[in-house]
Amino acid sequence: MNVNNGITGSNMFTIGLFSTRWPVLMILLISITACGGEGPLGLGKKESPDEFAVVSHSPLAVPPDYSLRPPRPGASRPGERAVRDVAAEELFGSSRNKPIKRSAGEKAILTGADALSPDPNIREKIEKKFSIYEEEEEGFFQSIQFWKKGSDEESIIDANAEADRLRENTVQGKAPNEGQIEAIREAEKSLLEELF
Known part of the structure; x- marks a missing residue:
């Protein structure tokens, strides 16, 4: 039921x-x-700035103090250096090249780090050290061409000659990998292999 x-x-x-x-x-x-x-997800109107109201520079404004003196014709600009000062710096060097007075603590730290007597040939030493690695490493394009890791010359093995060689090695008691492998011709490369 x-x-x-x-x-x-x-x-x-x-x-x-x-x-x-x-x-x-x-x-x-x-x-x-x-x-x-x-708007986004239909929840209202999207508010975006007016493209005509957005400016890259702030608008010019009149300063509140109108008592500013107008510039005199031929006078030097306030931020510009005098030609005499520029010439003196070029001739005698700037104050930046003067030796720095160091405290005893700074001298102790720099002496411990061997920074007060730098090696004058450091550039040559670094270049020599890293030029070894440059010769050993393969280039970027060689590293991404994983299919070309083997030998550049690929050849097709003659099957009959290889079978005869293996039989002779077996009869003579030699290892299968001993002897010269006979090749018919080089393998034909495809269009992409020739490009890469």
Whole structure:
């Protein structure tokens, strides 16, 4: 005896259809409302700055003090250095090249780090040290061409001659890798292999 609490087959179908219809409709409605509208996710108008109101420089403003003296014709600018000062610095050097007076603590730290007596040939030593690595390392393009790691010359082995060589090695008791391998010709390279 089948007991289904008074629900017939057609009623069960409509209940099952009805129970899956609402979640599907809700998902569709939410996704449709998210696609429309004027702003992000349809939640309002997007506020962006006016492209004509945005300027790269601040606008000119009249200073509140109108008693500023106008510049005199031919007078030097306030931020400009005198030609005499520039020439003296070029001839006699700047004050930046003068030796720095160091405290006893600074001298102790620099002496401990061996920074007070630098090696005059340090550039040559560094160049010599790292030029060894440059010769050993392969270039960038050689490192990414993984398919060319083997020998540059590829050849096709003559199958009959190789079989004869292996038989002779077996009869003579030699290892299979002893002897000269006979090659028919070099393998033909494809267009891409020739380019790379």
